[in-house]
Amino acid sequence: MSSPRNPDQTRRALLQAAYNEIRKHGFQAANLDAILGEAGLAKGALYHHFPNKKALGYAVVDEVIMSEIVEKWITPLENAERPLDSLRDGIQRASECLSDEYIRYGCTLNTLAQEMASVDEEFRVRVNRIYSLWRDGIGQALKRGQVLGHVRTDINVESSAAFIVAALEGILGMAKAANSLSILKITAEGLLQYLETLRAPS
Amino acid sequence: MSSPRNPDQTRRALLQAAYNEIRKHGFQAANLDAILGEAGLAKGALYHHFPNKKALGYAVVDEVIMSEIVEKWITPLENAERPLDSLRDGIQRASECLSDEYIRYGCTLNTLAQEMASVDEEFRVRVNRIYSLWRDGIGQALKRGQVLGHVRTDINVESSAAFIVAALEGILGMAKAANSLSILKITAEGLLQYLETLRAPS
Amino acid sequence: MSSPRNPDQTRRALLQAAYNEIRKHGFQAANLDAILGEAGLAKGALYHHFPNKKALGYAVVDEVIMSEIVEKWITPLENAERPLDSLRDGIQRASECLSDEYIRYGCTLNTLAQEMASVDEEFRVRVNRIYSLWRDGIGQALKRGQVLGHVRTDINVESSAAFIVAALEGILGMAKAANSLSILKITAEGLLQYLETLRAPS
């Protein structure tokens, strides 16, 4: 927070501060001065690294949000032997130990998607790229599960994967609207039940 | 269209124009001048009916969006003998004959929820009120279905209802992010399958 | 406050409400809607009695403030046998039993004079007319005092009268700036001493 001399550190400080502000207020309402204040930097620093506000927003999507989703939801699935169990664990972890702050602000990717998809095509494309990766990650895990015999083979993998991502975002969005962890749990219960229907009969 | 001296007509014109702008740009980015231009009214009219922009937004949620959700999703269920079929029909109708515009802008309730829930507590409460009604509507329909023997009795009705709403919003949000009707169809397929798992074995 | 049917009552209600708002906020910052709210009337009533806001303000000066000054400061002097004693009593009464509200808002004539004299010539003329009457009232009282032998004859009556009015307004203004009754008393003490220097040696 004090004095990031390294130019790359500066860039990362900007991205992180921008992410925090966007998370709280959305992209359009995010204030550059507030971002700079949080990063401890001045206008000049920002416009050295990014041509304008939109470019900063794009970088937040491409780098910060992308890696957040990858780390939290995609990577864990890649090495999982039993994808359904891994998904179940992820959802359960989310619905149990989610911080108040996360409930309040929801999934930043979803927030940005709903705000910006119809406002700025480039935003939409970048957000969709992450959703696409996410769907693919789950889809491939499900396929591996089919090969290993844990997942039913009479399902449409792409459809199920897309539905899981959509349901997850819908659940987080509903919890955000209700600002309630208990609503999150109740709603997530449905998704857990759905996952069980994908399990191959042993 | 020129001079609707009827104050109630004016109010409705303002609400409708505000709804259209909010739908396209979100609440914070919605421009009052654009709203007034679309409504064919001047500043004075707006200030006469609403003390400020937020009050206009609240009224849009309470009246326009509320009745939209009630008419499209809640009322059809109230008279339905077979709730699962009614839900299925609604989703299929949505995933088939949805206009490009609807795909592009998504569900306004969801858009507003993601943008405003963490920004303004009053917005969140009003949005959540609609979600709550929606969950209740589906929940009661499922209960009636249980009584009539169409719905399995070993499910948690509240949980299923909440999940259905969340999944629906998630699906519409995903389609908006992808700006693609085919993604909508693929994703909705998962929800239709989930609904079938609720059906009582005959 | 309830329903003044008589048109003259309506006019007076408007003037009184306008006086109250002007007293609190000044003329330019006085809000017509607030005035109407306080009077329990609508726009139409105001524009039936006055062509515009300025005309209302002029009427407040000519009628409400004029009669206030006349009643409080001029009439008492007209019948007084000993003008210096009457002035002294008036000042002492003011510096003792002045309400907090009067200290806070000061003399409305002075407030209006300082705000509007350089902004609107018609306002200045009307305010000055009252000051002129006030000076004349004191001047004539001093002259009668000279004839009766209570007031020194080697003073310039017009100058003394003008100074007394100016000092009074200055004192009330200073008390308003300090929002303090004790400052009012201390400052008024000087004026009382000045008045004694006008007394004819017995």
Next chain:
Amino acid sequence: MSSPRNPDQTRRALLQAAYNEIRKHGFQAANLDAILGEAGLAKGALYHHFPNKKALGYAVVDEVIMSEIVEKWITPLENAERPLDSLRDGIQRASECLSDEYIRYGCTLNTLAQEMASVDEEFRVRVNRIYSLWRDGIGQALKRGQVLGHVRTDINVESSAAFIVAALEGILGMAKAANSLSILKITAEGLLQYLETLRAPS
């Protein structure tokens, strides 16, 4: 005049222009665009130096008006051997060589006091601070005069000082209301006579 990149110069230009506008129209009616036009600056400059209009007004009181009063009325008294003569000279100078503009707009401190004291507590406090300094300056000068034997010792110094300030402001206010230099002279005559009554008998 074109581009004073020196931030301190810009600040002073803003304050001076604001002072001129406030002097003419009062604080509430002062137009920021007019101030910026007079200062040859754009909105951004103002917002950079002051968070809002009120802060600009406060700075005008604290810096411009404060130093104006100090230089014109307080400093001259500090070095004066005979305070009564110094006060007399100041008043005579004022009542003789006052410009038409000064007569028209009066003492800005008084104008602001009457307009803002009851509207904004912070304004009142700042204005009162100057009045307090002014009273103290005259009070201390009178005390020194007492020690040096030029001023009567049987007077209440604080009371006399407060009265002198109040009377001065009252006189300038009356002249403003009358928009007349001759009224100023006639009224000031009374104050000069009062000052003579403070002189120690030789």
Next chain:
DNA sequence: ACTGACGGGACAACCCGTTTCT
């Protein structure tokens, strides 16, 4: 590489006055 003063446009809020109708 970074600072910070400043330009300049856009928008919400505010409010006076008009007009129609009762």
Next chain:
DNA sequence: AGAAACGGGTTGTCCCGTCAGT
């Protein structure tokens, strides 16, 4: 005589981006 919907202009605030300097 008065109520009330509405027109329309003004203004303070906000904020993105630029540029000269270091």
